[in-house]
Amino acid sequence: MSGFHRRQILRAGVTALADFVFGRPLTLPAQAETRRGIFDAHLHIPSDNGENFQWSLVTRNMQEFVAYLDKCGVKRGVISSSWSNKAQTPDDYRQGNREVAKYVDRYKGRFRGSCVITPFRIDDALREIEHCHQEYGFVWLGEFCNYMTGYRYDTPEWAEVMKLAARLKLVIQIHTNVREMEHLAEKFPEATIVFPHLGGNRDDIFKRIDIVARHKNTHIELSGSGIERVGILEKAVKEIGADRVLYGSDFTINEPSAVIARVKNAFLTAEDREKILFRNVERLLARAGAGPRP
Numbered sequence: 001m002s003g004f005h006r007r008q009i010l011r012a013g014v015t016a017l018a019d020f021v022f023g024r025p026l027t028l029p030a031q032a033e034t035r036r037g038i039f040d041a042h043l044h045i046p047s048d049n050g051e052n053f054q055w056s057l058v059t060r061n062m063q064e065f066v067a068y069l070d071k072c073g074v075k076r077g078v079i080s081s082s083w084s085n086k087a088q089t090p091d092d093y094r095q096g097n098r099e100v101a102k103y104v105d106r107y108k109g110r111f112r113g114s115c116v117i118t119p120f121r122i123d124d125a126l127r128e129i130e131h132c133h134q135e136y137g138f139v140w141l142g143e144f145c146n147y148m149t150g151y152r153y154d155t156p157e158w159a160e161v162m163k164l165a166a167r168l169k170l171v172i173q174i175h176t177n178v179r180e181m182e183h184l185a186e187k188f189p190e191a192t193i194v195f196p197h198l199g200g201n202r203d204d205i206f207k208r209i210d211i212v213a214r215h216k217n218t219h220i221e222l223s224g225s226g227i228e229r230v231g232i233l234e235k236a237v238k239e240i241g242a243d244r245v246l247y248g249s250d251f252t253i254n255e256p257s258a259v260i261a262r263v264k265n266a267f268l269t270a271e272d273r274e275k276i277l278f279r280n281v282e283r284l285l286a287r288a289g290a291g292p293r294p
């Protein structure tokens with residue numbers, strides 16, 4: 001028997017054993033996901049006005065931000081401005097969104113821009129969303145964080161934002177607690193929603209996975225708490241399906257490679273890992289009308 005045949009038999013034996021243990025074929029850590037480029041659905045850039053979500057600064061400007069992503073193997077991403085998230089006036093979020101457009105342009109092909117507004121002056125906010133879509137080609141909104149400036153997701157103004165996102169077929173990424181998540185998923189089935197974060201405790205994590213599983217227009221994104229609990233990613237994929245689970249890091253706050261490590265080590269097929277690390281976000285962007293780049 002040749003060495004080649006011995007290796008084939010050995011491999012077949014390993015796969016059969018894995019079938020028995022895990023109920024599915026063993027999948028070795030695949031390198032395929034890095035060939036196309038890991039796509040981070042959740043990045044906050046350091047703003048030109050000094051606003052930076054990082055708790056103790058080590059990546060202070062765009063150059064250092066990009067160098068760190070390189071170190072982590074994150075090749076592409078959706079970026080939004082912390083200036084826009086902290087906006088006290090419409091002018092603040094306009095400046096933030098324009099710096100996003102500037103960096104999308106400067107790092108050609110690497111980033112997709114996202115528009116962030118606050119809903120206090122709703123006419124200005126809706127105009128800004130349309131402007132970012134038409135002028136800069138943004139097809140992503142958020143991450144919206146209502147706690148930062150103190151607004152709610154159950155108001156007529158926020159409903160206007162959701163309806164515009166649905167009408168323009170934009171992806172809308174919203175930081176929520178469980179109650180807010182349930183409300184948005186129920187009330188806006190026509191919107192394409194990405195909910196960042198699995199959750200801070202076991203009860204919340206299980207509820208959040210269940211909400212996304214029940215609402216086909218929604219997606220869970222893996223940044224923040226929850227992903228570090230071994231088995232939770234596998235549970236999310238099992239209940240939601242791999243098509244609606246997205247890789248995101250929340251960098252500059254959190255470590256991009258920590259989430260990647262869990263995705264790579266998880267008991268998932270190579271195909272599922274690819275979906276999570278880049279294919280799903282590529283599909284969402286394409287469906288929202290983004291061109292082929294990045």
Ligand SMILES: [Zn+2]
Binds near residue numbers: 042044143250
């Ligand atoms: Zn975030």
